[in-house]
Amino acid sequence: MPDVTCMGIVVADIIVRPVDAWPQRGRLALEESIVLRSGGLAHTTGIVLAKLGVDTAVVARVGSDLFGDFLVQILADHGVRPHVVREPRVPTSTSVVAVSSGGERSFMHMIGANGRLIPEDISDDLLRATRIFHLGGCFVLPALDGEPAAGLLRRAQEQGCRTSMDLAWDPSGRWMSVLEPCLPHLDFLFGNQDELGHVTGRRDPAEMAGMLRARGVGAVAVKLGDAGAFVDAAGW
Secondary structure, eight states: OOSEEEEEOOEEEEEEEOOSSOOOTTOOOOOSEEEEEEEOHHHHHHHHHHHTTOOEEEEEEEESSHHHHHHHHHHHHTTOEEEEEEESSSOOOEEEEEEOTTSOEEEEEEOGGGGGOOGGGSOHHHHHTOSEEEEEEETSOTTTTTHHHHHHHHHHHHTTOEEEEEEOOOTTSOTHHHHGGGGGGOSEEEEEHHHHHHHHSOOSHHHHHHHHHHTTOSEEEEEOGGGOEEEEOTTO
16 A cells, blocks of 8 residues: 555646747747646656655546546556546646746646545545655645645544645635644645745745744745755754
8 A cells, every 4th residue: 555645636737838928819929849748736746756666646536538548647657556536527637837938937727627626535544554645736626725624634644644735826815724724734834935925924934934833734845946945844
């Protein structure tokens, strides 16, 4: 059974580069590269862990479509155990990712089947068999965000798991009101500086981490892009 189970967003990413200006309405722009890639925090984390030799499962929802087939096949190709619910009438989550010449990414995102993911999609049996339960995609999981996610994390801890969460951008701007119920049930929390800045109202990574740990998180990692990451796990 898996050492780590990742649950959350899985996304078909259509990546366009370089995009330094949007075409005028009704016009056509030529691009050097348009490719299809697998993405989403749960999907990507599962694959990276598998590449590192970790026995990993991914729990997700996808549509009954080509993008869903693609994402499930990529997981299987990398030795990840897919626990996937197929949605008959809701398409697989998809993003168009515009990458500038400088590497900055802008996203147009459709939540799709990710929006149907619920706590009941993972069984207690799978949680009991898992050492670490990772929830990826807080803020773009509308059926899970907030109290449902908090209850799921609490259930994972009751089954003996360490718990972990990685954040997405919150397009609704709710930030802390969504995340706060989860904080006492998190052993690890990951987010980039912009995301955690909106959550905490702070800009200094040490202050961000300190505030979140004071609300119950075991350890906090603030992702800083090319500068690496700030990790506060002191005394934990």
